[in-house]
Amino acid sequence: MSITCLPDLADKAQCPLLVIKVGSALLVGSEGVRREWLAGLVDEIAEARARGQQVIVVSSGAIALGAATLGLDKGGRGSLADAQAAAAVGQIALSGLWTELLGSHGLTAAQMLLTLEDLEDRRRYLNVTATLTRLLDAGAVPVINENDSVATNEIRFGDNDRLAARVAQAAMASAVLLLSDIDGLYDRHPKEPGARMIPVVEGVTSEIKAMASPESNSGMGSGGMVSKLQAAEIAELAGICLAIGNGQHDRPVARIMGQGVGTLFLPRRKAGARGTSKRAWLGGRLRLKGRLMVDAGAAAALRRGSSLLAKGITAVEGVFERGDPVAIVDGDGRVLAHGLSEYDAAECAAITGLHSSEQAEVLGYAPRSSVVHRDQLVLK
CATH class of the missing domain: 2.30.130.10 (PUA domain)
Structure with a gap:
């Protein structure tokens, strides 16, 4: 069996392990933590667990939370030192939030803070794999973020889209779901007449990349969609599906999977092929x-x-x-x-x-x- 459409992501037989990435803008708003929205997402994670799926969360938000606590301007991103200090403070609040909400469903949260080198060095990558495997076997929900308190501008992921894809490789996940501020990948700017969302992409080709480049005038080339396509490329090397869906709605996972609203990237290489694990690690390296x-x-x-x-x-x-x-x-x-x-x-x-x-x-x-x-x- 293999994943062919978004509803398959809710099928424990076809998607036994799902990685869900949550961005800062979804988790933290102008008034602080979007607690009601997050509680709804955690409800959905608990439902996935109840139907027999395992879940890993890749969660942003530490810098934003820490900046608010420390009173730092520019959301804590005015300097590298500010970002590192904000992350150190905010990560405590972030992990506490996930622990509390998952705990309300009887689920155990496990925090893991990773650097780029943890997943680029082969030995450390295998250590991450072993830890994730043991946590999942023990019934925990790993909650992962980049270790921004020690990461530098030169040696960091810089976005959790690619981190989520690399974590999915390490955990040998079935699929990655990137919760974004847009329904999926469009063939042009969504506001342009005739803009069409692409429901399924079979391999990230040069034509697909052009849809997210500055030259395409799509409005998505300077940030989010470029990193998401890079994440899709990383995932496909390991035979892992990746989906992009809008996280701004209440219970976003149900909307994406139940209604099939989003873009699903299907890998050109099947998981389990000869040499897939090491080749995926090698092909997905960023440095x-x-x-x-x-x-x-x-x-x-x-x-x-x-x-x-x-x-x-x-x-x-x-x-x-x-x-x-x-x-x-x-x-x-x-x-x-x-x-x-x-x-x-x-x-x-x-x-x-x-x-x-x-x-x-x-x-x-x-x-x-x-x-x-x-x-x-x-x-x-």
């Missing part, structure tokens, strides 16, 4: 250590499923060690793949463009079979 530029011949070979050989590399950028993740790009700078390099940056630069028969003299040892092996590579 890479370097780039390997390749010629047209190498690009074509990669698309046919071949490994990357030194002969096809034209240039090397970045500082990386053996085993580090790198991007493989074509002559126009388009990312073709992510992969784990078999050499460090200096070695890659030394053997660039050389046949394997020429590499031993340069390296001082017999060359490896490839620079990036096909088993350590995922196409974009």
Whole structure:
């Protein structure tokens, strides 16, 4: 069985584990916490649990809550220091709120604060997977947020859309539901005559991306929809469905799933395929250590499923060690793949463009079979 439409997200057989992302604007309004709305959402989470589904919540709101408590202007985002201080205060209030409301239904909330590095480093990623699995097995509802009190501008997710997709990968979830301020993805600005919401998307293509770009005049390119499409790309690498729906209504989950109002992104790769877990982690990485530029011949070979050989590399950028993740790009700078390099940056630069028969003299040892092996590579 597989998910084909939004109502399937409420079916425990087709969606045994659902990740729900709640944004700051939905949780915190001008008067403070939107408690009545949140209580309705928690009711829906309890209903999902009662019908046999497991749920993970990715919740924003810590900075907004902390800023109000500390009296910081600009919602606590006037500076990095303000945001970190606000998050430290607000996270206590946020976790307490979820604990109280879930507890009213007899559910146990479990807080997890994650940084980008927790999900980019393979060992730490597997630790996150183990913790989530144990919490779910114990009957808890994990409530996850980015650890904004220690995250920096350079090393952070910056939005919980992509965090939710990465958490779904780590937890091996069935689907992700992003509660937004819009019903779904439109083919143009929703206010334009003839604007049409797209109910189902099968793979995030360049045409789909264009709908959320500044050049499309959609009005969605500078923020929310771009990050949501990036989240959909991350999810599809793991064979996970992702849905976008309007969270501004009371009991939003029932409206999205029951009435089918939203956009459902179907992955092009099925979950459980050979190497899916590691390839999903690798393909969904947001930070890479370097780039390997390749010629047209190498690009074509990669698309046919071949490994990357030194002969096809034209240039090397970045500082990386053996085993580090790198991007493989074509002559126009388009990312073709992510992969784990078999050499460090200096070695890659030394053997660039050389046949394997020429590499031993340069390296001082017999060359490896490839620079990036096909088993350590995922196409974009």
